[in-house]
Amino acid sequence: MGTTEKPRRxxxxxxxxxxxxxxxxxxxxxxxxxxxxxxIAAEAGVTKKTLYDRFGSKEQIVVEYLVDRDERWRAFLDQRLGAAPPAPPDRVLAVFDASRAWAVENNSKGCGMVNAHAEISDPSHPAYPVITGQKKWMLDLFTQLAGDISPDRATHLGRTLMLLHEGALVAHGLNVFPDPIAHAREQAQALLAATGNT
Structure with missing residues (x-):
């Protein structure tokens, strides 16, 4: 499956x-x-036959799990961005705020996509494009938001914001120091201030 194709559902x-x-x-x-x-079948209260009748394979269950998680995250983030103040720097910071809120509810062990990638690194696996697709989508979002702040530096600024964001998610999962997403937000705010747009 190519990275631009939609996964089978x-x-x-x-x-x-x-x-x-x-x-x-x-x-x-x-x-x-x-x-x-x-x-999985025992926890769901179904037979293995029912499980295979519905999904066909464990791989398909993994795809559905990751797509469902991705869709819920995108809807959650979209709601937060919709409620954010319209100023471009505020919209960037709203992404960090959304990630922090999501992490409290859903990410005690860190980012589900990062964790999945640690186990699924083969591009031929049907779940691989789901994992990389979410991260590419996040990079595109940061780049778009950065373009509203500094059009000539959108790619550079978007990548830097993405690195802050993803590093914070990994640090949250590792629980090395308290509240890494809030720390990343502070760094993003300082970066935006240095760009002259806060």
Whole structure:
């Protein structure tokens, strides 16, 4: 599957939804490779036959898990950006604020996409474009927001903001020091101030 193609999706029946919810909890808590279909089926209260009838393979469950997580994150971020003040620097900082709020609710072990990439680094895996696609989307978002601040430096500024953001997500998952996302936000604010737009 190429990185520009949409992943194949399945139709969610109630049983499939239970499988996905169980898989999401288990994959995030224990890791994708560590969790087998027997455990997912048991946690979801379905038979292995039902699981395979709905998804076809464990790989497809992984795809659905990551796509669902990505869609929920994008909707969450879109809502936060929609409520942010219109000034371009405020919109950049709203991304960090959204990530901090999301992390409290959903990311006790760090970014689900980063964690998944640690286990799925083969570009031929059907979930790989989902993982890299989210990060490319985030880079595009930061670059677009940076372009509203400094059009001639949009690429450079967007990449720098992305590095601050992603580094904070990894540090949050490692729990090395308190509140790394807030620290990254402060650094982003200082960067924007140095650009002369706060």
């Amino acid at each position: 399945i139709t969610m029946t109630p049983a499939a939804r239970r499988v996905l919810e169980a898989a999401a909890r288990l994959f995030y808590a224990r890791g994708i490779h560590a969790v087998g279909v027997d455990l």
